[in-house]
Amino acid sequence: MKNIYEVQNANKIKSAIVVVCFVVFVAVTVYVLSQALGYYWGYDVGGLGFVGFALIISGIISYGSYYFSDRIVLTISGAKEASRKEYFDFYTVAENLVIGSGLPKPKLYVINDSAPNAFATGRDPKHAVICATTGLLDKLTRTELEGVLAHELSHVRNYDIRLQSLVAVMVGLIALLGDWLLRASWFGGRRSKDDNNQMGAIILVLGIIFAILSPIIAQLIQLAISRRREFMADAGSVSLTRQPGGLISALEKISKDTEPLEAANKATAHLYIASPFKGKRGQGSVGWFSNLFNTHPPIEERIKALYDMSNEKPIKG
């Protein structure tokens, strides 16, 4: 058994490592791509002009979805506000967790969907929204609901929505730069003939390799960050409720349910308590490989991590 503070610290460190890796990767990629672009278009400053341009485009696209995240998601999902009378457990559990965490009370919404799931969104704790499906509210007991809502509230407390938006801007930036470089290489460089040195050739080859590979790698790191933040939110949930059992049995119930969520789309997938896309997961190495492309860690791994925090033992069966 590990104590919750150790788990939280370990999570923070691991999350920081992944984020630093991502930042370093973005910096290197942007440098290489901009050098190559600069070489093609004869722009000697190193092509930083393109980077600025790409950053602005990628930024505008993601900023809108970030700043209005609370409203956009709600209109997509067709959610309605939860009242204390109609959804007593949902409303009061959220109220209690807010007392325990010292955060402002998020807006609570319910989506009419029988697939059990929940998500949090909003750019900061003051604009936070927590949304649950009717399936979740029907199927879970109050203790289980407490675990799930504490998980969502931890996302809010950890500013995960902000982090994911920043990461999305960077992934968009790399995708744009890579795309431009590949397009430029179709037409051939303006300076590639008269400036025939070795450095130029190396930069070009490197640039094209990066242009092809880096968007995929950037997305993989983005997903790794997303999975790491899920573990963090699970630990945050336990530190708030001190009842790992509630979240464990909630996750078990959610994973047993095979219904996919209708309102989910790829843009919001990382916000949910469990991946809204249900499908058969592979075994062994295939499972490990497909896991790279998931927004959420496998539920079994999350449950195992939660059991490590509790003094109960998992029941084999």
Next chain:
Amino acid sequence: MIIYVIIVLVVLAVWVISIYNFFVSSKTRIKASIQEIGNQLKRQSDLIPNLESSVKGYLSHEKGILQMLSDARKLISTGKDASAKIAELLPKLQVVVESNPELKGNTVVTNLMDELRDTADKVMYARRLLIDLTADFNVKRATFPSSIIAGLFKFEEMKGLETSDTGVHLSVSELETKSPKINL
């Protein structure tokens, strides 16, 4: 050279200020969280008597109905000629049943239990906030390098939720090691 010294000093000053502000604002938040416990306790003491009386009122009304029903059943099961009494009882029963198409005692009690659990949770979470805030404060106060600032400005250790450090709650008796049985 002098510019580096200034940069280091500015960074240091910013750090000292941020740590100092952490301690001061934590202290304020700890005080507020203590008030929050009082607030929740007050809510509880206002709420429970009201809930009790309204549920009692409803249940006694329903008890009357159930009493009448069981009286009628008893009369029939005795086998004696009780038609006169039944005739007297029937119209009353009809009125009662017609005005209460369904007996709601079950949901009323469930609602009461929900409210009771909720209010207990609220008080528990209010205490949790106090415990967490004081733990954060005391950890920062004791760990290096923020302990320097705490020492410099003489921040005392916060007490948090006061629990007596002697007594039966620190030991587990033989009886408590067994899972409690419920008799209904």
